[in-house]
Amino acid sequence: MSNSFGKIFKITTYGESHGVGIGVIIDGCPAGVDVDEDLIRVEMQRRKPGQSKITTQRKEEDEVEILSGVFEGKTTGTPLALSIRNQDQKSKDYSHIKDSYRPSHADYTYDKKYGVRDYRGGGRSSARETAARVAAGAIAKMFLAHYGIKVQAYVSQVGDFKLKKHYSQMDLSRAEENIVRCPDAETAEKMIELIDETRKNRDTIGGIVSCLIENVPVGLGEPVFDKLHAVLGQAMLSINAVKGFEYGSGFEGVKMYGSEHNDVFVKEGDKIVTRTNHSGGIQGGISNGEDIYMNVAFKPIATIMNDQESIDKEGNKVTVSGKGRHDPCVVPRAVPIVEAMAALTIADFILRAKTSKIE
Ligand SMILES: Cc1cc2nc3c(=O)[nH]c(=O)nc-3n(C[C@H](O)[C@H](O)[C@H](O)COP(=O)(O)O)c2cc1C
Numbered sequence: 268m269s270n271s272f273g274k275i276f277k278i279t280t281y282g283e284s285h286g287v288g289i290g291v292i293i294d295g296c297p298a299g300v301d302v303d304e305d306l307i308r309v310e311m312q313r314r315k316p317g318q319s320k321i322t323t324q325r326k327e328e329d330e331v332e333i334l335s336g337v338f339e340g341k342t343t344g345t346p347l348a349l350s351i352r353n354q355d356q357k358s359k360d361y362s363h364i365k366d367s368y369r370p371s372h373a374d375y376t377y378d379k380k381y382g383v384r385d386y387r388g389g390g391r392s393s394a395r396e397t398a399a400r401v402a403a404g405a406i407a408k409m410f411l412a413h414y415g416i417k418v419q420a421y422v423s424q425v426g427d428f429k430l431k432k433h434y435s436q437m438d439l440s441r442a443e444e445n446i447v448r449c450p451d452a453e454t455a456e457k458m459i460e461l462i463d464e465t466r467k468n469r470d471t472i473g474g475i476v477s478c479l480i481e482n483v484p485v486g487l488g489e490p491v492f493d494k495l496h497a498v499l500g501q502a503m504l505s506i507n508a509v510k511g512f513e514y515g516s517g518f519e520g521v522k523m524y525g526s527e528h529n530d531v532f533v534k535e536g537d538k539i540v541t542r543t544n545h546s547g548g549i550q551g552g553i554s555n556g557e558d559i560y561m562n563v564a565f566k567p568i569a570t571i572m573n574d575q576e577s578i579d580k581e582g583n584k585v586t587v588s589g590k591g592r593h594d595p596c597v598v599p600r601a602v603p604i605v606e607a608m609a610a611l612t613i614a615d616f617i618l619r620a621k622t623s624k625i626e
């Protein structure tokens with residue numbers, strides 16, 4: 268039963284959306300990482316439900332309690348346990364779908380796989396679980412800070428509204444200045460309007476979160492199987508509601524000729540760099556020192572407030588409609604989740620790289 272991620276810097280999450288709480292065990296984090304609890308709080312606030320009019324209205328403070336693995340502000344090299352209490356479950360919103368299946372949520376597959384289904388709030392399949400990933404991601408970011416590595420995600424598309432600028436033409440930190448987390452204020456406004464309109468129509472809409480990882484050393488990733496982009500892809504595709512992943516030139520690259528697409532090597536001081544970066548910072552599964560960038564596509568989420576046709580456990584036709592609090596569009600809250608999964612992946616590969624050759 269796989270509830271874990273990572274090989275050396277490893278996380279295991281636990282908990283259900285309407286249970287007592289959720290949390291994460293981090294195993295393999297080296298001793299001596301400076302832990303800033305305020306930074307954990309900032310990350311949790313960026314993901315928490317109820318943060319604006321364009322997210323689910325469930326109210327969770329998502330305070331993280333560190334139960335182990337940190338002493339006097341530093342990791343001890345032993346497992347960290349981070350715990351988050353659930354506070355605002357409204358399980359009766361799910362009573363009507365106890366025995367029926369929401370189209371495109373995980374109700375049917377969980378029921379068939381386990382035969383036991385915690386239908387309250389989606390149970391383990393709820394994106395509530397991602398709060399634990401963000402808490403662990405905050406620790407991974409603090410580990411990466413010791414290496415000067417920075418991870419920054421932002422919303423680049425909602426429905427048809429798409430950022431037209433390249434990441435290097437924008438100040439990505441400005442994404443945190445608006446509730447949709449898009450670094451371009453004008454595009455952000457259009458995105459917010461579209462999400463709000465969609466919510467009023469009792470529907471949902473999808474979008475794209477883009478992510479940039481800077482200052483990655485050369486040499487992270489394995490030449491076969493655990494290629495860096497393959498594991499990043501797994502990390503991103505393991506997030507609820509993700510339907511697509513691309514890095515570097517991605518799907519657009521197929522339109523180019525090799526002569527345009529190849530990243531020519533040049534010497535800059537005593538460093539070897541590339542003139543362009545269609546490779547997205549990874550060649551042959553191994554980081555080449557350039558920026559790693561990727562796009563993660565999120566579907567319009569399953570629970571819509573309008574009536575939908577479905578079936579119950581016995582196969583009878585039923586009508587289901589969402590009740591309670593749901594996200595009309597997940598991308599504003601998915602930004603810190605994408606960052607967390609990217610940070611966890613890179614942290615793991617930094618540790619793995621230490622075993623690749625004699626220094
Ligand atoms: C940040 C975030 C918030 C989400 N909020 C909701 C929600 O309010 N309602 C819902 O039906 N699905 C929501 N989802 C998506 C479901 O968790 C997801 O669709 C479900 O687990 C089925 O998995 P799949 O879509 O990956 O197949 C959310 C996903 C993310 C990443």
Ligand SMILES: C=C(O[C@@H]1CC(C(=O)O)=C[C@@H](OP(=O)(O)O)[C@H]1O)C(=O)O
Binds near residue numbers: 356393394507
């Ligand atoms: C609770 C969170 O988001 C939830 C994700 C979610 C889903 O189906 O994924 C469904 C909703 O659950 P509930 O009906 O229990 O409020 C969201 O609010 C969270 O992100 O912390």
